[in-house]
Amino acid sequence: MKVEIWSDYACPFCYLGKRRFEKALDLFKHKDEVEVIFRSFELDPSMSKEVQSSMQELLAAKYGMSLEEAKAANDRVAEQAEQEGLVYRFATMIPTNTFDAHRLTQYAKKQGKMAEISERLFKAYFTDSLHIGDTETLIFLAQGAGLNGEEVSDLLKSDDYGEQVRADERLAGELGIRAVPCFVLDGKYAVTGAQPTEVFLNTLEQVWADREPV
Template sequence: MRVEIWSDIACPWCYIGKARFEKGLAAFAHRDEVEVVHRSFELDPNRPKGDTGPVLEMLARKYGRTLDEARAMEAHVASNAHSEGLGYRTEGRDHGNTFDIHRLLHLAKDRGRQNELLDLAYRANFAEERSVFDDETLVTLAVEAGLDETEVRAVLADAGAYAEAVRADEREAAELGANGVPFFVLDRRYGVSGGQPAEVFTQALEQAWQGRVPQPAGAPAGEEAAACDVDGGAC
């Protein structure tokens, strides 16, 4: 069975949702027969490369809140991250264009290191004092994930490298009706949106495995999904 996960490195609920999905997968009896594929989704695709700024200011501007209210929003997300054993900095993080990160994740997929690079990028963005919006940081992360430095630099230098792969993922997300992330598609029969609790993912995996009639793509009835939307990039 294949599970496809559309996500963006700028989305904190993708970071949290990945951890929750992995816990849900660990509790699934057929976990060794599940292939997980991470797919690209840009929350702010029109933002120019190199245009970065503080997350708190972006949140305040996007939602019409004060900086103190934005800090409270970040504290809520941090609490959820910490409950999953994840590090999360509420101050000093940047927000920017993620297209190059997605291109490198496709390279990493071809080299069998996609999950490793994704974990490193999430940790750098949300838990560490490293911005993921400059090429040198991306090179460092990719090498840490096990990729060849020369190949990584060549991909970053060629704006067309893996660009169509990223765009194809995004078109497919639109066709599936995804307008936010994380978005999980199980064996193309069942969809779950948002950073759901681990037990929701286990239930969804069991339902997809048994081949039951699928519910419409989205969160199971009665569950509120925490997700990032497409009109600015954060939650």
């Protein structure tokens, strides 16, 4: 079974959904026969690498709310994350463009390290308040995932793997994916949003049942 996950590293519900899916996968008795692929999706391709506004300020401006309302909204998301064992530090997060992070993920896929780098990028952004649009930060994270630092440095200086990112985004458009996270199972079933673990587990079991010959 193949599970494709469209997500963005700046999306709080993507990390939350990823963790809930992983918990469901751990409970799935056929988990060793599931291939997970992370697909690229940028929430805001026009975002600058260097953003002067805080996460609270960006949220308030986007939805026309006060800073207090934005903080309250983020606090509610952080509470959900905490229930799944995740730590979200919205006050110190560094908003940035995620295109290079997605290019790094595409490179990591070729090296068999896609899952490792995806987890490190999410944690870096939401928990560790690292600048994942910064080249040196990406090299540091890549090395921690077992990737070659020099190769990653050369990659980030080039345009390599940019087309793979764009191809994922085009495919999302063709499939009608407008929001993330979106989990596509065997190219036929889709689960959108950070659904409860039970929803992911039930869907995995349904897809598996449909695969089995009668």
